[in-house]
Amino acid sequence: MSVPEELLKIMVCTVCRSPLEDQGDTLRCVGCGVRFPVQEGVPVMLPEAAIPAPDGGEEAS
Template structure:
């Protein structure tokens, strides 16, 4: 999915929380604020405006 070197340094741009892989849905989910960032073609889209908000 995402290169391990890149994955190791990624944090949520909103709250700086850790990210958890959601491989089934091709997303990264913040364990802090719950925002879910899409991963497109192996590239995480770390834009707050593009993230899904928790319900």
């Protein structure tokens, strides 16, 4: 089950406020790369629930 497009469009990452993309059972932030779990079709947008990006990708050094 995925998140309705209308809902996805108005939601932003609670960490960096970038848009999110639906990845099925998670929503991935296009900005910082964290993922938020989707439980029974309901995205859990709590910063505490965020799954960190695997290895940054675009870290400033």
